[in-house]
Amino acid sequence: xxxxxxxxxxxxxxxxxxxxxxxxxxxxxxxxxxxxxxxxxxxxxxxxxxxxxxxxxxxxxxxxxxxxxxxxxxxxxxxxxxxxxxxxxxxxxxxxxxxxxxxxxxxxxxxxxxxxxxxxxxxxxxxxxxxxxxxxxxxxxxxxxxxxxxxxxxxxxxxxxxxxxxxxxxxxxxxxxxxxxxxxxxxxxxxxxxxxxxxxxxxxxxxxxxxxxxxxxxxxxxxxxxxxxxxxxxxxxxxxxxxxxxxxxxxxxxxxxxxxxxxxxxxxxxxxxxxxxxxxxxxxxxxxxxxxxxxxxxxxxxxxxxxxxxxxxxxxxxxxxxxxxxxxxxxxxxxxxxxxxxxxxxxxxxxxxxxxxxxxxxxxxxxxxxxxxxxxxxxxxxxxxxxxxxxxxxxxxxxxxxxxxxxxxxxxxxxxxxxxxxxxxxxxxxxxxxxxxxxxxxxxxxxxxxxxxxxxxxxxxxxxxxx
Ligand code: PLP
Numbered sequence: 001x002x003x004x005x006x007x008x009x010x011x012x013x014x015x016x017x018x019x020x021x022x023x024x025x026x027x028x029x030x031x032x033x034x035x036x037x038x039x040x041x042x043x044x045x046x047x048x049x050x051x052x053x054x055x056x057x058x059x060x061x062x063x064x065x066x067x068x069x070x071x072x073x074x075x076x077x078x079x080x081x082x083x084x085x086x087x088x089x090x091x092x093x094x095x096x097x098x099x100x101x102x103x104x105x106x107x108x109x110x111x112x113x114x115x116x117x118x119x120x121x122x123x124x125x126x127x128x129x130x131x132x133x134x135x136x137x138x139x140x141x142x143x144x145x146x147x148x149x150x151x152x153x154x155x156x157x158x159x160x161x162x163x164x165x166x167x168x169x170x171x172x173x174x175x176x177x178x179x180x181x182x183x184x185x186x187x188x189x190x191x192x193x194x195x196x197x198x199x200x201x202x203x204x205x206x207x208x209x210x211x212x213x214x215x216x217x218x219x220x221x222x223x224x225x226x227x228x229x230x231x232x233x234x235x236x237x238x239x240x241x242x243x244x245x246x247x248x249x250x251x252x253x254x255x256x257x258x259x260x261x262x263x264x265x266x267x268x269x270x271x272x273x274x275x276x277x278x279x280x281x282x283x284x285x286x287x288x289x290x291x292x293x294x295x296x297x298x299x300x301x302x303x304x305x306x307x308x309x310x311x312x313x314x315x316x317x318x319x320x321x322x323x324x325x326x327x328x329x330x331x332x333x334x335x336x337x338x339x340x341x342x343x344x345x346x347x348x349x350x351x352x353x354x355x356x357x358x359x360x361x362x363x364x365x366x367x368x369x370x371x372x373x374x375x376x377x378x379x380x381x382x383x384x385x386x387x388x389x390x391x392x393x394x395x396x397x398x399x400x401x402x403x404x405x406x407x408x409x410x411x412x413x414x415x416x417x418x419x420x421x422x423x424x425x426x427x428x429x430x431x432x433x434x435x436x437x438x439x440x441x442x443x444x445x446x447x448x449x450x451x452x453x454x455x456x457x458x459x460x461x462x463x464x465x466x467x
Contacts, residue, residue, distance in 0.1 A: 021056060021067060028053040028065025042166075043178070057084035060440050060447050062427075070422070073439045073451050074429035078239060078271050079297035082343055082352060083440035089303050092342030093335055100334050105132075105327060111337035118344050119310055122280050125289030126313040131324075132332035133307040136270030136296035137165020140233070142309045142326050143292045144169055147231035147264045149325075150318050154188045155224060157217070157232040157263075161194040161241035164233065164268055173233055176241050177405045190224050192217060194238065195250050198379045198390065199398065213246075213253035226261040231292075236282035239271035242434045243381060243388025251286040264291040264315075270307065274298030275347060275441045278357030278384030285383065291315060298441075300343045306336035356441035359448055360385040366452040367437060376401060376462035387437035389455075391462050400433040401465055417461045426454040 031053040035041075041049045055065045060083055063069040075081060082089065096111060103109050112132065120128045131146075133139045144156055158164070160175035171178065172185040179185075193201045195211040202210040209215035221229060232254060238244035258265045267290035272282035276298060279285055283293070292315065296307030311319070330336075347353060364380070367387055371377040378392035391401035391414065402414045414430045421428050429436040439451065 021063060023067040024065045059083045060443050070425055070427040071451050072427050073437055074427055075438050075440050078438045079302040081274055081298035081441045082301045083442040088346045089339050089342045092338045096335050096338035103334055105331040109334050111334050111341055112332040114341050115337040123310055124281055124284050127293055127310045128313055129311050129316040131309045133328060134305045134330050135307045137167045137170040139294035139296055139307040139309045140164045140170045140268060141167055143266045143294050145326055150315060151230040153228050153230040155190050155229045156188060157190045157192050157229060159192050159194050161238050162235055163240045192220055195247050196244050197247055211247050213250040214257050217257050229263050231264040231266050232258055233266040233268060236267045236269050237272040237277060240431050243386060243436055245383055251288040255288045266290060266292045268294050270294055270296045275353040275356045276384055276386045278360050280353055300340035303339045304336040306340055352441050356385045359443050359445055362445055363448045370456055374459040374463055375466045385439055385441050389435040391433045393465055393467050401462055402433040406432055413462055413465045417458050420458040420461055421454055424454045426451055
């Protein structure tokens with residue numbers, strides 16, 4: 001969809017009055033050329049990158065220097081929960097920059113203190129004290145550090161279908177193949193299977209030892225020695241590894257096993273937190289409060305880098321009289337904290353979490369309707385604005401449309417679908433055989449319909465491979 005032509009853009013309801021659309025293809029080409037030459041890209045074969053030069057963004061859309069506009073069904077990296085260029089956050093950053101751009105972590109600063117207090121208010125249970133970081137991975141690094149210190153134990157149980165970040169410890173907690181080139185790395189990580197009911201690793205008997213949570217974890221603890229295990233770390237809803245919500249009762253069972261053995265439960269809500277699931281925090285859906293909650297992304301939609309490790313009262317008490325051996329020069333950066341305060345207030349004032357539940361439910365219904373028309377859809381799962389569409393070659397056998405860890409030729413069917421969607425103005429995130437449908441939480445029904453209509457067209461590509 002192009003917004004170069006003002007009339008056609010307005011006819012689409014696109015408010016050009018709010019944003020300046022700069023059409024400058026030569027500048028766009030130069031930006032891409034320089035990016036290829038001088039910027040090392042994450043998780044990419046460097047020769048294969050071909051980034052979109054983004055000239056601007058607003059709400060659920062971004063656009064390039066050609067004037068082509070894209071509906072952001074990925075919220076970039078599932079982090080722009082509030083949408084692009086929210087005026088309240090921009091104003092807060094500007095105001096904070098005028099007053100105090102930076103100040104070190106040993107000082108107290110207004111935006112940091114206010115954010116700490118706000119996080120105590122919006123998080124569930126007695127989660128009450130925050131250690132600020134610049135990213136999700138650093139929040140997880142500090143969570144395992146604290147868990148090991150507080151328990152005096154060293155092992156951490158983590159799952160295979162997980163991503164916890166790219167730094168030294170978090171990438172080893174990560175179960176997916178992004179871990180492999182980083183091994184051996186940090187020791188002490190014990191692996192647990194996932195409650196992935198659609199492809200249950202235990203064959204899903206009734207009751208299932210893996211999908212019900214407790215028996216599988218209990219068995220691992222028997223072999224490992226429960227008193228050597230500091231923590232279990234889980235994504236409350238598995239994100240990039242397929243958007244997999246836990247089955248009913250699973251999280252409660254894991255919580256109970258942890259409590260019985262004095263093991264801390266760390267819930268990584270870097271992706272699932274801040275309204276993504278239609279609740280402030282995903283764990284509220286199952287009434288489970290972790291000992292440590294890690295967050296980033298949606299805390300301020302990435303307007304300024306920020307993450308946090310948030311701890312419960314009992315850990316706050318434990319840490320009070322002790323030295324905490326960790327820190328970051330930019331921890332609790334004033335600009336980041338001011339943007340997060342503004343974002344949380346906007347969430348409260350504008351009912352953004354409620355919108356995620358309401359329009360997200362509508363989106364989920366739309367995806368299920370697509371499943372009725374497209375035989376390549378094996379399963380639609382998710383909640384709020386957090387959906388995964390799993391693609392298969394055959395619904396009976398559930399053979400994956402693109403195999404586990406596929407790249408190159410093997411990944412073609414989904415790569416074609418994503419490319420065709422982009423050509424129709426829909427930006428999607430895909431992971432092997434799963435399309436992630438994760439738009440900003442401020443999405444409207446009309447925008448959901450726009451994205452669904454494109455998907456309806458491009459899923460025909462996946463259907464071609466059905467046998
Ligand atoms: N944890 C989860 C569940 C994530 O999805 C991510 C990033 O995608 C991270 C941790 C790492 O966050 P960051 O990239 O901010 O370090």
